[in-house]
Amino acid sequence: MTDAATEQLLEITLRVNGVRRTASAPARRLLSDFLRHDLGLTGTHVGCEHGVCGACTVLLDGEPARACLVFAVTAQAHEVTTVEGIGHDPANLSPVQQAFAECHALQCGFCTPGFITTITAYLDENPQPTPEEAREAISGNLCRCTGYQNIVKAVVRASEIVREREEETR
Amino acid sequence: MTTRQVGEPVQRREDPRLLTGNGRYLDDLGLGALQAAFVRSPHAHARVVDIDITDAWELDGVEAIYTWEDLDGRVGEPLPVLIPHPALTHPRTGYCLAKSEVNHVGEAVVMVVARDRYVAEDACGRIHVTYETLKPVVGLENARAATRLVHDDAPGNVAANLLQEVGDVDSAMAAAPNTLTLELEIERSACMPMEGKGVYARWDADDASLRIYSSTQTSTGVRAAVAAKLEMPLAKVEVVTPDVGGGFGVKIMHPWPEEVLVPWAARRLGRDVKWTEDRREHFVSSAHERGQLQEVTVGFDDDGRLLALDVRFWHDNGAYTPYGIIVPIITATQLLGPYKPGAYRVEFWSLYTNTVLVTPYRGAGRPQGCYAMERTMDAIAAHLGLDRTEVRSRNFIQPDEMPYDQGLMFQDGRPLKYDSGDFPASLAKLKDLVGWDDFAAYREQAAREGRRVGLGIGCYVEGTGVGPYEGGHVQVETSGRVNVATGLTTQGQGHQTVLAQIVADQLGVRLEDVHVTTGDTRRMAYAVGTFASRGAVMSGNAVALAAKVVRDKALRIAADALEVSADDLEIVDGVISVKGAPGTSIDLKTIAVMSNPLRYAFDTAAQAATQFAGTFDPDKPPVADDDEPGLEGQDFYSPTQATFANGMHAAVVETDPVTAEIRILRYCVIHDCGVMVNPMIVEGQVHGGVAQGVGGALYERMVYDEGGQLLNASFMDFLVPYASEVPHVETDHLETPSPLNPLGLKGAGEAGTIPVTAVIASAVEDAEGFPIRSMPISPAELWELRRQHSSVPVALEGAS
């Protein structure tokens, strides 16, 4: 038997979507795989595994990060938000999710979780983006279906929904 | 009155699920399944001499390692030629695992099944394959020269040679006052869905059955192929297509070797086995498209009217031809677009190269055909000094000439006969939208600002909705829920919404009550697949027919119950009532209860249908001879020929005078796909299509070196456009309904992509003033062209 036969498993604990989650995985396990296959949070998708497409984007302590470029162990004790943490109930969509549905900003939906996490974080920083700023904000994520036009629209619409909801609860 | 759903931009029913991480794509399934990985050939052409797996076996967690030697029965035979054609004289296919020779980098040689993918890949790294390398054939020039062969027994590297001719081209050409010859080139690209391929198989030993999940565009095709390969009864194989993260053609090819091997291994091991393709695997082992060399000779009169068109082209089909010659046939026939060519002759050679195989990619051969024709139109206009739209319009088939038979055989073996369309109207709309007639002024204005701009145009006709058939099944539950099933799959086109809209209208129920299942052989065993923009045309009409079966049955039962004539009844929002007398009504769900005579009352609704409830005629059987229990029905739609959608695009580009960077300033689309079921979804299809077209026109290419290595097999190096590269698309629509089907539909899936390469070439040519004959075009290539076409040396950098 070789080294790999005795690959050491580490107990990894993360705060995922506000909940403490622990699982054992080897040191080389990618955060994307850890979330998907060890914790069963399959909302985070993997499109390239080399950091280019953005499908695997999660929020790491609130900042967008590519889960395929992070080892799960290095996220130990950090706070991870996946698309499930932004909204997991189809009947109760977050503003960004709602805007995507309204604007037809998704087709196959595979790239979508990465856009949702990215845009959710972006709107915290810039709550009222122009269409040009919106385009800029999403230009690190690949989508092969939509041609981006409706995603740009959805970013702007999401900022309106945030305000509409604030007004409703006021 | 029920709101009519067809024609409304209703929000998609699939979205809430997909938006919240509740989608189920292939890799989301099968937690705990064993994982497969493959040793793939590092050589483009080589003989496999020896495979040593000893080291790999030592790894903990490795469950199985298979080479070709292990493949039993038909699994060890070559993969099928899916679409044979008489002109495909030398079809060649690979094996699930390479037998003795590999013909492209990435061909699977060894399969490893392990506890997880990490371990499976570790094992792959420890497998030593000895190859005897052979000189590869890379690129069309080399394939055509045929100094070396890909397959020893395919002379000249020719897989197929096909010629079609309408009229007498030689004499028409000889008589033409003007002739031009164009040499054209278009490079390889690829579908690149964000989700790669994947297969997950479960063997049920007790039942001796297989359930396969595959990220495919055809579940019935995979089912039949796997059953044949594994020599199993069809009834013991089920294929379910879960959510699919994009296909664009690459997932219509089947069975991929992995689609055979994963189920085979699952049966052999008695364990769940899964394989998820990674991005590099997708680049080197899934299909590409587009690569062609073309030679067009055209004869025309002094007004620019076509008299003779003679086209020859060479198509790169890669290492194998499992999907036949569909792509070059489409190029050959769809090249004609909206025009009357005069006499037309087209001949193509489909050639082998030691590169990944070529199967349809969104547009499937049409972008190349459109490029050839539209480059030709522009060349005629330039030759005669005529406006480019004028030349086009002089060659248009007129609306009163529809249906128009081009006299050729299309990809489905049926006549290339356009069903409807109004090309002059489309062109007028396009000129309006882009401001064609005002462009000269804009160009001058731009020139005064030191900017160089160009305007381009491209027109196409697209055969959509090809047969042979699709089916629909509609069932009303006693709760009022309407279940609809069709066998074709979906990969993001919103079929669950579009088909629900159609059924809601046809049956007279609320959209919320309709639930559509696609691509599940358990629900609809007869189906073809999702490709060639056929989803809405084929399954849309099939579910409409099935809904009509159900509606007729419901009205018949209701007519009996209400003691009125069925003709006097209507169904609105799931309630059947007498027209004009809304007081007399009965719920559709109640009819569902009544349609099924019951012995057992399992709930209160069911009580109404048991043998001691209500009145009945004791002299008649509970289910009449010509009837069946249940409120459900099935029907199939099978058209005589394809529908033909069409469209026209125009773009304004700006080329940087110094860096030769190309920017698309405006992109305009006129689109006619007949009746639009959901205009919002149609728009989305156009946007996405244009984005892929822009990729093909400016960025995407498969860079093979002489040795057959794909140098850009990652998203770092193969440039899929981001939001920063894709223009805002301005659209307008024309609806010329298809007379071929009851709903008047034509397909819309590929339209956006088809003319983009032609349009951008046209626009760059217009900006620069010299011909563009090779696409895609990069700034470096444009800069080089400027150098060649300029007597004065071009500025190297910021000439100030």
Ligand code: FES
């Ligand atoms: S999967 Fe992480 S960026 Fe593509």
Ligand code: FES
């Ligand atoms: S919606 Fe399919 S990749 Fe973006």
